[in-house]
């Protein structure tokens with residue numbers, strides 16, 4: 001039998017073996033995707049880190065409300081507006097807050113920033129290792145680099161709180177350097193461009209250092225925008241797929257690097273963090289196929305075809321739209337729209353931005369027309385983030401890694417919580433077997 005045929009044969013059998021009747025989920029009261037009947041997530045834990053609010057529970061049922069996000073009890077919108085008003089970089093402060101539960105004073109923040117700066121440079125072995133890690137996907141290189149960090153950590157398996165905090169700060173500091181180097185090496189080996197390895201500077205924020213390592217020159221507005229994007233994506237409660245992955249793996253008491261690498265793998269998926277790349281690709285496509293960027297009929301016709309799987313990638317999805325918790329709005333998308341305007345003017349992207357805003361509105365309307373009004377959708381953070389990265393002059397290959405560069409803060413904070421609450425227990429849900437037992441047939445009798 002040919003090898004290709006065997007793969008095909010096994011795959012055909014698997015098609016049948018994977019079939020599970022939808023009614024069985026109702027019959028056995030199984031929460032598909034860990035969701036209740038009304039689409040809300042099944043409660044699986046308690047946290048004090050982030051709070052994601054998208055609806056209210058009333059006697060009549062769920063009431064959609066404008067989305068809100070809280071970091072350690074503080075409204076994210078208040079944090080962002082304070083940073084804008086004070087014209088300060090905020091990602092380091094948010095990292096301090098999320099890791100410790102407290103806002104730092106000036107002295108604490110300065111000391112924390114110094115610690116981050118000290119940890120940003122990669123040692124020679126790690127840099128050489130990234131050069132050796134050939135590959136076309138920066139998330140994949142990031143995950144492999146994180147796993148390699150285990151080798152160079154003198155105390156990798158120690159899950160005491162102090163050691164977890166040390167590892168967390170090292171990861172938060174090193175992610176920007178790993179991503180920038182991985183991209184520059186990828187650009188060199190895949191696109192034949194010159195290779196730059198720039199060492200991070202002392203006294204620069206993470207956002208500034210990242211732009212310096214990536215492209216050397218940047219404007220103050222670009223650095224502030226990147227900082228805000230990092231602030232906005234740093235944390236999203238315990239239930240988002242990547243953070244939950246980190247919590248599930250942490251509950252086995254495995255090492256930090258294994259757990260974070262698993263989180264990276266989850267975030268890479270196109271339904272989660274990977275949606276920011278999909279969104280930008282989809283936007284480029286729509287800019288080409290829609291001839292009049294102001295024509296609602298033309299836009300709607302195409303979006304409806306997409307929803308019917310008749311256009312674009314055939315997935316039936318409009319990327320950047322929909323969320324498991326948010327209904328009327330994702331507060332991060334609302335903030336990004338508000339924050340983008342200054343950069344849009346600096347870059348002269350007004351026409352494109354207007355098209356993107358119109359697409360957002362039409363996608364929501366078309367979704368209602370095709371799917372009905374049972375599920376209320378809004379744009380999510382990935383709808384606008386890629387467009388802003390593009391205006392900052394960052395390449396599409398690093399959009400999901402940039403999400404990881406922000407979310408490493410939430411992941412590590414949740415890992416520390418998962419391993420330190422009194423009633424902790426290995427996470428181990430159940431699957432109901434729905435196949436009857438069969439008698440084994442000896443090979444000669446099949």
Ligand SMILES: CC(=O)SCCNC(=O)CCNC(=O)[C@H](O)C(C)(C)COP(=O)(O)OP(=O)(O)OC[C@H]1O[C@@H](n2cnc3c(N)ncnc32)[C@H](O)[C@@H]1OP(=O)(O)O
Nearest residue numbers: 271272273275316317318319320321322323324375380382
């Ligand atoms: C950082 C983040 O992770 S934010 C999310 C980023 N992901 C994306 O932007 C990808 C596009 N969006 C989606 O795929 C979804 O909205 C998700 C995965 C984010 C959330 O999904 P859920 O809340 O579980 O939605 P659910 O699966 O209940 O969807 C209900 C229906 O709406 C459809 N739907 C949801 N979002 C979309 C979308 N963006 N485009 C088309 N259809 C959608 C589903 O296919 C489903 O249709 P069906 O009932 O005919 O099968």
Ligand SMILES: O=C([O-])CC(=O)C(=O)O
Nearest residue numbers: 235236239240241324380
């Ligand atoms: O909460 C989710 O399901 C996904 C999300 O928006 C995030 O992780 O930022």
